[in-house]
Amino acid sequence: MFEEIYSPVQKIAFAPFNNLFVKRDDLIDPYISGNKWRKLKYILARAKAENKTHLVTFGGAYSNHLVATAAAASRSGLTATAFVRGEEVKNEMLLLCNLFGMKLIFTDRESYRDKHKLFEQNFANDAKAYFIDEGGASAEAIIGCAEVIGELTEPYDHIFCAAGTGTTAAGLLKGIQQQGLSTKLHIIPVLKGGSFIRDEIAKYTPLSSHLDLHLDYHFGGYAKTTPELINFIKTFTAQSGLLLDPVYTAKMFYAIQNLQQQGIIGKDEKVLAIHTGGLMGLFGMKDKF
Structure with a gap:
């Protein structure tokens, strides 16, 4: 029903990262973009x-x-x-x-x-x-999201993805397991109390040491923002040329930067961020900018 489309991986210039790459699922389609x-x-x-x-x-x-x-x-x-x-x-x-x-x-x-x-x-x-x-959210969605991992042509130390329901996260973890990779999957819940996402993932694929949930980057809850997050979006986009939405991808990239600043992610480690699209979410927050 859909044509087979493989989104590119692009290296992003954004200090202080040396090896930050983005899977540009936002480029798949203007309206049926990313994980959708x-x-x-x-x-x-x-x-x-x-x-x-x-x-x-x-x-x-x-x-x-x-x-x-x-x-x-x-x-x-x-x-x-x-x-x-x-x-x-x-x-x-x-x-x-x-x-x-x-x-x-x-x-x-x-x-x-x-x-x-x-x-x-x-x-x-x-x-x-x-x-x-x-x-x-469905078993069919898990199959589609798992295909992200099969499309990768290079290994990565870390893969990051924002999460609302956990469906995309479950697919990515399943893909990592199917490919037998050692990659660490970092999931950034975008709403308060995001620990339930672990249980949602477990409905579709076994949990493993590959998975890390980072619960402190919701910025107040689903579709909530702070001036700090808005300023991060402006700086990131101006420096990298990559648009982010405030609901999902901005929180993910902020988390990547913060975890590297803490030394949890090494400066030279190879990081892949999944850009899940959703850029039309900017329309709902135009007054923030």
Whole structure:
């Protein structure tokens, strides 16, 4: 359903790093970018195999996943509906969803908690409807994310990735295990109380010494920022030419820098950061800049 696309690895000039590389999954597609492309790749293949033609998913008003699902459905000749958490709003992300033909159902936060119930209440009689969890979390998504590791042509001492649900992290760990690598995988939860991500990873692949979770780089919680983080984004982008989003990738790169400053990551060790896209998240924080 998607063409096979392999994102490049690019060396980034950003002091004080000597060996910082970035897997540019943000370049895969402008709307189905980064880990969203990888998660949806096999989800849509399964939906097609089951003769489903209506994708039903979930997300917040600034969800990159919603835009990605809307775009993927449109290109694949499918229809799509999204339950949007919270009161009805208009923004750049939802505009794109509308343009791609996605139907939006704004849902109060209490009802939104039980996504399977919402699906059953609204689509129990729609044999063509296919449930896609928030963020694309699924066994199919794990397979797609694991392919990142198989695409690498050089070894790395450390691989970093930001995490919200743990799906991408589980895929990366599974890929490392499948390839028999000694690489250390560092996961940066972007929300408070991110230790649950370890349990989410364990649902899909055995935990191992390859995995480190760093819980202190959430900057107040999911989609929260501080002036320090915003200043870091401005400096990093000006020096490297690489755009970051405040929700995920900025927190990851800040963590890499901080861990190196602490000596946890050696100055000359080879570090690969997974750029998971999500740059449209900048629209939701334009007032911060």
